Every structure is written in C-alpha cells, then in structure tokens.
Amino acid sequence: MIEKIISRNIGAESVTPGQIVTVNVDRVMIHDIFIPFVAEKFEEMGFTKLWDPDKIVLIYDHMVPASTVDDIRHFKIGDVFAEKYGMKHVHRSDGICHQLMTECGYAKPGNVVFGTDSHTTTYGCVGCFSSGIGYTEMASILGTGEMWVKVPETIKVVVNGKLPDNVSAKDIILKLIGDLRADGATYKALEFSGSTIDEMTVASRMSMSNMAIEAGAKCALFAPDEKTAEYSNVELSDVDWIYGDKDAKYCQTITYNAEDLVPVVACPSQVDKIRDVKEVEGTKLDQVFIGSCTNGRLEDLKAAAEILDGKKVADYVKLIVTPASRKIYQEAAKAGYLTILAKAGAIITQPGCGLCCGRAGGILTDGERILATNNRNFLGRMGTSKVEIYLGSPKTAAASAIAGKIVEA
C-alpha cells in the first residue's frame, strides 16, 4: 500500500523498498513547541517565501492555554511567522494537532504529509502516508515542498473476528507493540487489515495509527472504505486504489484472532512492557487520565461515560478528562457525556496536549501512579522520573477510576 502511495506521488510506475526517492509533500503540520526553531532554521537557510502557504498548518496545542510566561513567546513567534509569510491555516486553540489534521481535512487518503511530531503517523488511519520529522527538515520542506524518503518495507497486521466487549482498538495496538517491541517496526510501514479492522470506526483506527511510532514504525496504513470517505469528505471511487494488493510482498505478517484478545496495559516505563490487566489488577492509583490524540475522541468519552454513569470516582483518585478537539468537546457536551463524567467526579479540561506531554493539567510527583489512555509512559513524561505511568484503554481507565486501582472493565 505504501509503495502505491509513493509511486503515485512521484509519478513512477512502481517503487521498491529500500529505494530513496524525493516526494512532493501534500501538507505539513508544525506545532507550538517547535515553531520557533522551524522559523529560525527557515530564515537561516536563506528562504524568503514558503513553497505553498496553503499547504502548511500551524497548530498551538502543547501549550494552550499558556501555563508559563515562556509559552506565550512561542505563540508570538508563530503569529509573526504566519503573518509574515501569509500562512492561512493557523489553529490557536481548536485542539490537538493530530486530531485536527484529519478532522479538518488537511490530511486525506493518498496524501503524503509530514509533521514536527512523532505521532504524525496518526493520519494513516485514512490511508495517508504521514510521518514525523525534526525541525530542520521541516524548515527545508517549507522552502522546497520536497522531502527525501526511503521506501519502507511493510509488516502486515491482520485482525479477524469480534472483539470482546471490554477490549478495544487500544488493546490491539498495545498488544502489537508488546509483540513487535519498541523497535520491531523501525523504518517499516505497518498495514492493517482483517474483519475486525473493517468493522472499526475511523476513530478506533486512529488510536492504532497514532501509536505505530511506539514500535518505531515510519507509518501505519488502513485502506480507505465508505467510513473513511465519509469522514474525510472524499469520493470512495477516488481513493479506492489505496489497498494492499493480494500479491504484495510483506517482510512479516502478524495475525490475531479478536476473540482471543484481552484488556492489556503498558507498564512503567516502556510502551512495549505489556501485561494483561488481570496480571496487574489491584495496583493502586492516584490519578486516571482519559484523553490525548490517542484516545480523546467522542467514542472514547462515550465508552468512559457509559461505565461512569451513576458511579463515583474513588475518593482519593483524580480523573482527568481531555477531549482531543473543540469539536469533540461540543459533541460530547451535546450528547450528555460531559455531564455524566462531571457528575461522576471527573475534572474536564480544555482540548490540548496538556497532561500527556507533562506540561500542565495534572502532573504528578515521586511515588504517584497513573493509568492513562495516551501513547507514552516514558520516565519523567508526566512529572518527576519517579512517577509510574500505566497505559490502557478508555474502558480500562474508567473502570479503574471507580475502583481506585487497576481493574478490568
């Protein structure tokens, strides 16, 4: 599938893994943390104009709203840069970059997109080749619209069958990262298929493509279907060429039966340290976090609300809920999920990266323990280096918030 996308992008008949090609970039995303560095490098490279202002998206999300006075400097530099070079797409408080890129239609099926964030792999949920890069490379794209890439090999992941009620897409991707290990897909593309994947919402696929980087993957692709076409507002007939051919070559194939899967968590402090929830059941918690670009979507808030409806969060536990975008926030309010969560004792925050990037809204200290639905549990990510971070699904998180300890939903 990745070879098809790259071939079409460069106008070649075909490409082979290992080949180095220069792609024409369809869209790029820069967020608030790195915009000062991108701006500085762009001018240092001697560029005087953007290759195409319409193709560049600037999103403030890691630091919104400002928690320290230094944060404001980043917004100011971004605003000045956007104004000076005529950028059209600037989001100052609409939500997390990875949510907005597909939600606003910036990243569409078949596109080639780069972002200054490792979780840029997310847009593979709609069949877009997207990957994270550093700020020097981003500055170079802003001037040239081009980027060199090595065509990756592909690992095929097949999931068939019906998932048990308490198992979600998050559990599948955690299980896969555990099996592949943190570097098992380095330089490679992941390609998902099977009846479980076909049945999944685009939002669930997004949770999976979001975390592909945690196995080192360059991108993670899902073939577009009717659901994708509707979500991305494209005609299916325009994007139905994006799929893995029957005779396509894969460097590895991994198959799961959905019925065999169980709720899992990533244990401190590696994303590939996967255990069944049953194995760590009873582990006491100080905080629970439901949100992020991995699991802050409407279906995640709904799943949490259904479990927390009429229940109370354990006395000594703080439950922090962060919708991934303003749109989701409004939808969750309209559907009544936010009221249910608030009644249960949740602290509902503004959309943004907040706690997941350890900058605001619930950071922890030595000896504290959190179960979170985001994508990374690295040492020191949500506070001090002696905080224990477990990663799990929104269902596991909601049930654990009520129990005050890790439990199966």
Place this chain on the structure above:
Amino acid sequence: MGRVFKFHNDVDTDQIIASQYLLLPNIEEMKVYTFESIDRDFAKKVEKGDIVVAGENFGCGSSREQAPSVLKALGVKAVVAKSFARIFYRNSINIGLPVIISKDLYDKVEDMDQIDIDLTEGLIKLSEETLPCTKLPPYMQNILDNGGLISFLNQEEA
C-alpha cells in the same frame, strides 16, 4: 581518542532531553540537562570528543531535534549504537551528529574506555582490536560532511 559513556537499550528522547526543557530559549541552556533522568552529571563529565555507546533503538520516541542537538553541543563526537530509532537517526544527520551502527562494540567496551572512530573508513579502534562499523550512504555522508542539512543546502545553492 574519546571516552565511552555507555547507555542501555531503548534510551528514549525524554531521557536524552526531557520535554520541560524544550522551552528554554536555546540549545546552550538546554544541554546541561542532557540525560538528566538517567545520568544526572553527564553534562558536567562529558568532554569534547567523547563517544556515547548504547544498545538497541537509541533515540526512540519524540521527533525532538533537540535530542541530537544537545549531544552535539556538548561535544559528543559520535553516537555508536546497536540500532537507532528512525527519526533520531535522520535528525542527527541533518544537524551533523555522526550516528554509527555497530552490533559488536556495545559488549566490548566499558564506561570510560578510550576508543577512536574513523568515520570515513568506517572503523572503530579499541585498545586490542579494530571493529568495522557502518559507513553512511553517500547522500547522507555529504550532508554530514557539510556540517548538517543547512550548510549542505547552502552549499548546493552556491
């Protein structure tokens, strides 16, 4: 010759430079916090020409280019690992920090050993033996030779 600073597998970018320091105005201010969560005094001990040696998947995690940048700013001559995470590897070349893959070196050196690296020949010289290591593809070697992507691009235009 440089001294070896040895690290484990899966050293992530948060361990190299934690996210709370990314807002500091420049790399010079950031570099003193390098490896803070795993070797608090690293920035004080390391000297120009020293070499970071690590296991598998060095630099996994975030796309932050500050990770290779702080190492370069501290004078680290090269990072030699069994394998690298993709974005870190790319970023390193773009900023001009040599990243070298060697499956064997890790088990043959200890912290503070003296070793020498010949980047052009792809050789690592230990006291007792010489190990081959990866040479970069020419396109990347060019970027590195020019001191990173910016100098490389400027060179191309000239």
